[in-house]
C-alpha cells in the first residue's frame with residue numbers, strides 16, 4: 001500500500017471490484033481516488049476454485065483501478081463471506097484491578113483482560129479468528145455499557161461476538177493476491193465491512209439485518225445494540241435466478257442474465273395488464289427472436305427471490321436468540337441483487353416489516369461517483385473500515401506516533417468503528 005492509501009478488494013463470484021481511497025492526513029477523511037470492476041473468474045459460490053484464473057482477474061481489476069486513480073498500490077484489504085464463515089457469542093468476567101490500589105476504576109488493562117478472557121474459546125485447528133467484536137460491557141451487573149473505562153466497580157464482564165473463517169480459504173485468497181504481486185493487509189467479514197459504508201449507528205442500535213444479495217451467495221448479518229450478534233449465509237444468489245430464467249424460457253444463460261438485469265422485476269403486483277410488456281430476446285444461432293412477457297419473467301424471478309429471502313430469514317432466526325420480529329431498525333439490502341426492481345416490496349413482504357431500504361455507500365468525493373451503488377458496499381466499507389491502517393503507515397513514514405483521531409462522518413461513525421480501532 002502506498003502511504004495514505006487504502007485499497008478495498010471485493011473478490012465476488014460475478015465481479016471483482018476495487019476501490020482506492022486516500023486518507024487526508026490532517027482531517028482523517030477518506031476520498032475515493034478511483035474504482036474499477038472486472039468480470040470475475042475462478043470462483044464458485046464465493047469461493048476461489050481456480051487460483052490462476054482468479055489471480056488474473058484480480059490483477060486486471062487492480063490495474064484498472066490504479067489507472068483510474070492515477071496511482072499505484074502495493075497492498076489491499078479484502079473480505080470473505082459465505083459458508084466458510086462461522087460466528088458465535090461469548091462472554092467473560094474479570095475483577096476490576098484499578099489503575100492503583102486505592103481506586104477501583106476500570107482501566108484499559110482491565111478491558112484488555114476481559115476481552116482476552118471472553119475470547120479464550122477453543123477454535124478448531126482448521127479455523128482462525130477473523131474478528132472479536134465487543135457487544136457490551138457489564139460493570140457490577142449494570143449492562144449496556146459501550147466504554148467501561150473510568151467506571152467504578154468490582155466486576156467487569158464483556159459480551160463479544162467472535163467470527164471465525166476456514167484457514168485454507170484465507171490461505172488461498174492470500175496466495176492469489178500475492179501471485180498478483182500485492183500484499184494482503186487484512187481480511188474482513190464481508191457484511192461487517194458493508195456496515196461501515198451503508199449502516200447508520202441508530203439502526204444498528206435498534207436492531208437491523210444487513211442482507212448482501214450476491215451472485216453466488218446471499219449473506220446476512222444481524223446487528224443489535226450497535227454490534228453484530230449473528231451471521232448467516234446461503235449458497236444461493238442471483239446466478240440461480242438467471243439459471244431459472246434460462247431453464248423456464250429456454251434462452252441462453254447470457255441472454256437470461258441480460259433480460260434479468262434490464263427488465264427483471266421481483267414483485268408481480270407492479271406489473272398490470274396495462275403496463276405488462278413484451279421483451280424481445282435475440283434468437284440463438286440465427287433462430288427467430290423469442291418473445292417473453294415481463295409478467296412471465298417476474299413470476300420466475302419472484303419465486304426464487306422469495307425463496308432466497310425466506311431462507312435468509314430462517315437462517316438468521318436459527319442463529320440467534322433475539323426475537324427478530326421485535327427489531328425496530330431496518331432490513332438493509334446490498335449487493336447487485338438489491339438493484340432488482342421490486343426488491344423492497346418483496347423483502348417487506350417476507351420479513352413482514354415496512355422498514356426495508358437499499359444500502360448505498362455515501363458520497364466520499366472523487367471524480368467519478370460510480371461507487372454509489374449497493375454492489376460497491378463491500379469495497380467502500382473496506383476502505384472506511386481500514387483507514388486507520390493507512391494513517392498508521394503514513395505516520396510511521398513521517399516518524400509520528402499513531403493516534404486514531406475519531407472523525408465525525410455521520411451518525412454511523414461510531415461505537416462499532418471505535419471498537420474496531422481498538423481491537424484490530
Ligand SMILES: Nc1ncnc2c1ncn2[C@@H]1O[C@H](COP(=O)(O)OP(=O)(O)OP(=O)(O)O)[C@@H](O)[C@H]1O
Pocket residue numbers: 011012013014015016040045046213214215216217218237238239242257260261262264334335336337338339340341375
Ligand atoms: N440491475 C440489476 N437488477 C437485478 N439484478 C442485478 C442487477 N445488477 C446486477 N444484478 C445481479 O446481481 C448479482 C451480482 O451481484 P454482486 O456483484 O453483488 O455479486 P458478487 O459479489 O459478484 O457475488 P458474491 O457476493 O455472491 O460472491 C448478479 O446475479 C447480477 O445478475
Ligand SMILES: [Mg+2]
Pocket residue numbers: 010012013212214215335378
Ligand atoms: Mg459480493
